[in-house]
Amino acid sequence: MLERRHxxxxxxxxxxxxxxxPPGPVSVVGTFNGWQPGAHVLEPRDDGTRAVTVALPTKGTHTFRYLAAGDYWFNDEGADGHDGQNCRLST
Structure with a gap:
């Protein structure tokens, strides 16, 4: 799920x-962090979810995926669309 704040x-x-x-650590990787695993690791929140917030330039399009332990890549159902295997996000 994606939450946006302009x-x-x-x-x-x-x-x-x-x-x-999925179990274990998960990071979000994409064009905004040079596809660097571990740059943005999701952390536990009080409501039982885990999350990470990234400030992105407005009026841009970014691609991303999640990377979990065991080299498990997966997408976000709440993305704005897809670019091949990657999720697309517009700001």
């Missing part, structure tokens, strides 16, 4: 997943 010069996008699904 700011003056950026859009804060929070990437949210249920805690423990």
């Amino acid at each position: 700011r003056k010069n950026a859009t804060e996008v929070t990437f949210v997943l249920p805690e423990g699904t």
Whole structure:
């Protein structure tokens, strides 16, 4: 799930997943972090989910995927669309 908060010069996008699904650490990787695993790791929240917030430039399009333990790549059903195997996100 994606949560968006528009700011003056950026859009804060929070990437949210249920805690423990999939098990182990999960990071969001994409064009905004050079596809670097571990750059944005989802952390537990009080409501039982885990999340990470990334500030992205407004009026842009970004691609991303999640990477879980065991080299397990997966997509977000709440993405704006897909670019091949990757999710697409517009800010």
